[in-house]
Amino acid sequence: MEETLLKLVDKSKKEISAASTIATLNSIFLNIFGQSGTLMKITKELKHLSEEEKPKIGALINRYKKELENAIKKKKARIIEQETKVDIDVTIPGIRPPLGHLHLVTQAILQISRIFEKIGFTRVRYPEIDWEWYSFESLNMTKDSPARDDFETFFIEADPHPKFGKMVLSPHTSSGQVREMERVGSPPIRMINIAKCYRPNWDISHTPMFHQFEGLVIDKSINITHLKGTFDYFARVFFGPKRKIRLRPFHFQFTEPSFEVDITCGVCDGKGCKLCKEGWLELGGSGMVHPNVLKAGKIDPNIYTGYAFGWGIERTYMMKEGLKIEDLRLLYSNDTRFLDQF
């Protein structure tokens, strides 16, 4: 028995060393270790041996089994090495598909509109150059409103409209509130208006052109808890599940009550750090739509109520990413060394 075994092993070892392809090696493996392979046959005969011989031969079989397995493994590796003669240096950089960059304002707009579209808001865009009426009067801002000074708003050299007044560069996306009411006709309204806005400020923290996103919701029995719920939702999805918001009293002509919206600082989780005001960061303004604004949009304030908010795209996005861009003018300077970072 021992002899048969030895012969078999010898024969197999010769076969293995003679093999030149993986396929031959695989069939040699099957001939030895397969269900009806040579080694299996011998193993089956073990039961005919005496109790004395059984463990001895058994141990031998195990030893040869390992030897043959190893021999096959080594041979396989050698064949693979020979077959793939071309060396690959895996550290050489791969061939990348061309990849440009979307401006960070676009990235912010895409994210923000997606979040609001999920809760039924429709994305719209209204004129960047508009009449004073849509920018101010319709928003309950009288002729005397400081916002209408020419150091707060850009005016266009053009004949004024007999009813709507002068032509201005819209200083906020709120000019779209009454336009949306006119478009939809009657509530419900769930608008997200994202557009360029313009104000005559140009320094390290202001650019004469910037972007805002404006939300407007009008329906029966809309109240402050809905505005809060919407901001909670936005804060969690846009900034992260741990972030919380709070409202503080503020004043805007076109909302009543008006709120300043704060969000917990993402750096210190609201505990207070150098970047925030004791754990809070200002997100932007909001409020319940002023009845005069609803009236300007021909919506009955006795039947419908609503809320609105208008926040800066640039600011909101930088707060999310924790970007500290020391000079905001960089955003619109279009230096490739800046653009390629996003």
Place this chain on the structure above:
Amino acid sequence: MNILVPDSWLRQYLETPATPSQIKDSLSLCGPSVERVEKKGDDYIYEIEITSNRVDMASVLGIAREAAAILPKFGIPAKLKTPKLNENINSESSETLPLEVIDENKLCYRVLAIVINNVKVSKSPDLIRDRLEKSGLRCLNNLIDITNYVMLELGHPTHVFDYDRIKTGKLIIRKAKKDEEIVTFDGKHCPVDERDVVIDDGTGRLIDLPGIMGTENSVVTDQTHRIVFFIESNNAVNIRRTSMRLSLRTLAATINEKRPDPETAKMAMLRGIELFKKFTGGKINSNLIDLYPSPSQPKQIKVSTLFINERLGIELTKSEIVSILESLSFQVSEQTKSGSDLDLPKGLTSAINVTPPSFRQFDVAIPEDIVEEVARIYGYHNLPGQLMEGKIPVFSQSKDLIIEDMIKKALKFWGYTEVYNYSFISKELIVKTGMRTDNHLKLSNPLTSEIEYMRLSLIPSLIETFRKNINLKKQLQFFELAKVYVPQITELPKESSMLGIITNRGFYEIKGVIDALLKEIGVAGYKLSDNLDNFWHPTQSASFNSNNQTIARFGRIHPDLVNNFILNGDCFLAELNIDSIKEMPVRTKKYSPIPLYPPAIEDLTLYLPLKTKIGDIIAEIKRQKLITKVELVDNYKNSVTLRITYQDPNRNLTSQNIRKLRLGILSELLGKFKVSLKTKN
């Protein structure tokens, strides 16, 4: 505006065990925003933001009032200590000094004035100096300091004249005339005109710019011993305009332009008199002049519990609401259906009538204002949040936005980088690109000449972007999606959404990008045409047209522009009008079965006579039978290699079949273009 309030001064009017940090936190949540508390010696200083509608809070007393209403909501006791002022003002001398105030045109809502004799000019007492300095004001002498002290404490600006420097004893409030001038107390000459309100002493001499700043010729000096203490309630809009135009942004002006309460003016007068008597030794030497032709009355507002709760989204009881309003000094009375004069809102059996205190009369006017007061004192932070129920309005996304998103993504993944230029353009850039300024919309108040006009095309700013980056990168590939503004008579300008692309990679690159974009968007049936626009090279550019409308232009930049911008190296542009393609029919996706028989593909190398257009050759081949695809493989000098795909949906093509088809093509090409097959040598 931001104000500084010392804690020690605040506690003169507020009795509370609250710590400065508790005061800061609770005020910020329910009232004015306290931006900072700073410790200074034993004292603390609050920096507080006052919104423009709440000028009543721009004082120590105003903050104390708010705190007294808010702190108890946080479980901290607080009580307002209202100042007790002597209302009984009489001349303390048998001989009163003459003083006359004339406001014929009622330019002021209220004017208060009194003469005080025997004042001694000196340094103010430490308490006043300390408080003024902590509040961010400079101390001068006791007379001036008292006017500032009263303003900070009660919230109404006040003024003091040297009685003897007025000379006539007359103060005539009138509109200024053209070419008049005032000289402020700090020596600044300011031209005033019909838009400004001034005070004349009856001789034509201007002795004050009321509500904004005193003048050099009437202010108190070290020698002053008789004064006129003067307070006027001004027209807020005028104050703002004059103060902005003359750049005289005094604290008095910033308060007066927000319409402080005329009742507070009276309080300030009484408090000032008290302080002048106490700290300057002065004696009252005239009657109190009080011109107040039509005293304003706070309006009563009718509101119901239901109205308030509907807007809050929670249920407050009537007594909770009433107690909040009363804590803010609002007067509340109930009205029920059984009463006589009933005009209650529909479905309501009872309402409350709310009258704001005089210092809130201008900012609280409608029921929603009452909602705000109740909600903020109850605490916005105590309200729950929930998403709204109700119908979702269904609108399909507007097509230009869909197209723009598609373009942005495609270009990004083709290696292009998006830029955002300003919507403005300078005259210089307009001229440089060979356009005319008078076609552009012009700003009437541009900040600089760089942003004087509104863009009519994205190309000029894109060339600038290109030029700025030319040495920073080898391959430049930029695009911008933005509006251009086309002026229209008597209407708002037409805002067209445009795409601009700029690259140094070559003509076929930019043509291919535009072609592929149009395909991706699904635009069908556009044709190649000339491009005669100014920006482009006369022979190395073209356009895509559809129904005689240009939808895109592309090609090499015009040599003139290369010169004007001093561009070294190639520059290729493309411009696509999103608005025109959004109107176009979209190619609908059709299914055709996958062919059962394989195609036959072969390359043909053709000789081309001079000036043969390869596009024409390809189009001609495509017109032939059983040709499904013609691709350009190579193009060198006067030869071109095209890869032709033959396919018959119904059978296998034999080499015999293909030969026949090829001969058909070649004979057409020879006939029409004198093009022949290049034979192997």
